[in-house]
Amino acid sequence: MPSSEVTIPSSTDVLIIGAGPAGIFCALELLQRGEGHSITMVEKGLPIERRSCPKEKIGHCVNCQPCRITTGFSGAGAFSDGKLSLSYEVGGDLPELIGADLAQRTIERADNIYLQFGADSHVEGLEHPEKVAEIRRRAIRAGLKLVDCPIRHLGTERAQQIYGRIQQHLEHEGVRLLFEHECIDLIVEEQSDGKKVCAGAYVRDARGKGGVVQAVHARQVVVATGRRGASWLADVCEDHGISHEPGPMDMGVRVEVCNEVMEDVNNVLYESKLVGYPNPFRDKVRTFCQNPGGFVSQENYDEGLAVVNGHSYKDRKSPNTNLAVLCTQHFREPFDKPIAYAQRVGSLVNMLGSGRILVQRFGDILDGKRTWPKELLRSNVRPTLPDAEPGDISSALPYRAMTDIVEFIKAVDEVVPGFAAEETLLYAPELKFYSNRVRMDEHFETSVAHLHCLGDSSGWTRGLMMASVMGLLMGEWLEL
Numbered sequence: 001m002p003s004s005e006v007t008i009p010s011s012t013d014v015l016i017i018g019a020g021p022a023g024i025f026c027a028l029e030l031l032q033r034g035e036g037h038s039i040t041m042v043e044k045g046l047p048i049e050r051r052s053c054p055k056e057k058i059g060h061c062v063n064c065q066p067c068r069i070t071t072g073f074s075g076a077g078a079f080s081d082g083k084l085s086l087s088y089e090v091g092g093d094l095p096e097l098i099g100a101d102l103a104q105r106t107i108e109r110a111d112n113i114y115l116q117f118g119a120d121s122h123v124e125g126l127e128h129p130e131k132v133a134e135i136r137r138r139a140i141r142a143g144l145k146l147v148d149c150p151i152r153h154l155g156t157e158r159a160q161q162i163y164g165r166i167q168q169h170l171e172h173e174g175v176r177l178l179f180e181h182e183c184i185d186l187i188v189e190e191q192s193d194g195k196k197v198c199a200g201a202y203v204r205d206a207r208g209k210g211g212v213v214q215a216v217h218a219r220q221v222v223v224a225t226g227r228r229g230a231s232w233l234a235d236v237c238e239d240h241g242i243s244h245e246p247g248p249m250d251m252g253v254r255v256e257v258c259n260e261v262m263e264d265v266n267n268v269l270y271e272s273k274l275v276g277y278p279n280p281f282r283d284k285v286r287t288f289c290q291n292p293g294g295f296v297s298q299e300n301y302d303e304g305l306a307v308v309n310g311h312s313y314k315d316r317k318s319p320n321t322n323l324a325v326l327c328t329q330h331f332r333e334p335f336d337k338p339i340a341y342a343q344r345v346g347s348l349v350n351m352l353g354s355g356r357i358l359v360q361r362f363g364d365i366l367d368g369k370r371t372w373p374k375e376l377l378r379s380n381v382r383p384t385l386p387d388a389e390p391g392d393i394s395s396a397l398p399y400r401a402m403t404d405i406v407e408f409i410k411a412v413d414e415v416v417p418g419f420a421a422e423e424t425l426l427y428a429p430e431l432k433f434y435s436n437r438v439r440m441d442e443h444f445e446t447s448v449a450h451l452h453c454l455g456d457s458s459g460w461t462r463g464l465m466m467a468s469v470m471g472l473l474m475g476e477w478l479e480l
Contacts, residue, residue, distance in 0.1 A: 020075025029475025045072030155314030363422025
């Protein structure tokens with residue numbers, strides 16, 4: 001239903017802030033309970049049928065506000081690569097909160113729901129155990145761990161179709177979807193005994209400026225704002241004293257190589273997840289979001305921050321494979337603002353690229369020089385992000401992160417020969433905004449009564465499947 005036809009309700013039984021996978025699956029499970037409770041979802045972005053990136057037509061980013069790739073029904077994940085990780089070992093730290101067995105069982109439940117709405121029945125990574133064993137042996141020799149997680153690949157374009165069906169289902173079942181509306185703040189009240197209770201949220205029309213702020217009262221409030229809303233949630237936690245702590249921060253680059261380099265791994269695993277702890281800092285470094293035949297993409301966050309990501313389509317392929325290499329860093333007291341730190345680093349990289357994503361050849365990094373456009377034209381690897389700016393990412397990324405990345409890429413080259421070739425492309429910045437971790441019990445109860453935080457913005461999940469799992473359990477456990 002278009003935003004112009006939507007009236008902000010004064011009250012609802014359940015208010016879900018954010019229409020990404022966590023919020024969506026919470027609503028689906030609430031409907032499955034069949035108890036007739038009113039459900040309202042507030043989403044700053046567009047409905048699925050209106051989500052499209054102008055860059056597809058005009059060839060360059062026009063800095064949509066909010067970004068149509070990161071914001072809207074189904075959130076950022078479905079418009080990046082649409083991969084569902086089917087193992088509890090992948091996707092964040094939720095198993096630490098709820099237990100590995102429950103996490104795995106709920107993955108299977110969530111996966112079945114995706115299948116019901118049209119997901120491909122084929123699962124990648126199960127067909128070649130002998131070849132997987134050989135890749136693992138090479139990883140062990142290189143000092144790396146291979147996590148061979150089965151993958152259900154939706155595909156960027158087909159994920160949009162699947163989530164479109166889910167959106168239609170929610171609308172048909174009476175869920176009120178407030179698109180192009182944003183939550184300004186939560187309504188948190190203090191009781192006579194000193195305990196805090198969330199009674200709803202303040203919402204306004206997000207189109208243009210000066211929208212009237214209205215209070216929406218709710219019996220239960222679920223915040224599921226995704227990576228796009230992680231910084232906002234961190235501020236809300238500070239303002240209202242919601243118990244939280246700084247989580248680990250992931251910062252790195254997106255690597256792009258020719259498909260021939262990754263051919264064995266792509267054919268056997270589709271997505272290889274390699275983890276290492278390279279010298280001298282011994283930080284955790286990992287591969288993430290591998291896209292065979294994929295395309296490097298740009299995402300835009302608040303205040304003009306441009307971040308790199310990757311797409312992988314079912315029916316449209318490039319001659320390249322891209323994947324993220326991410327360094328995990330833990331900050332200690334007195335520092336407690338990892339999201340702000342990552343934003344500052346990202347802004348510095350953008351500054352060097354005149355507001356665009358930076359790209360650099362790996363060989364140029366080793367030689368201590370920037371990359372020039374003419375050097376990209378001479379390489380086998382042609383950038384799939386054509387408006388990326390050739391330059392020197394090592395002038396902006398911190399020394400520690402840059403050292404982690406270089407040493408890890410050298411180690412991966414022992415598993416995948418050619419990965420550390422001179423012409424391998426590195427794009428920056430690749431940042432994951434889920435550093436603030438909300439303290440909750442195993443039923444997702446926060447320190448404020450009737451307030452629950454789900455998905456990547458909560459700091460407990462990373463990716464489509466685990467966010468979906470968290471939403472499914474929340475819909476089951478909400479007391480109404």
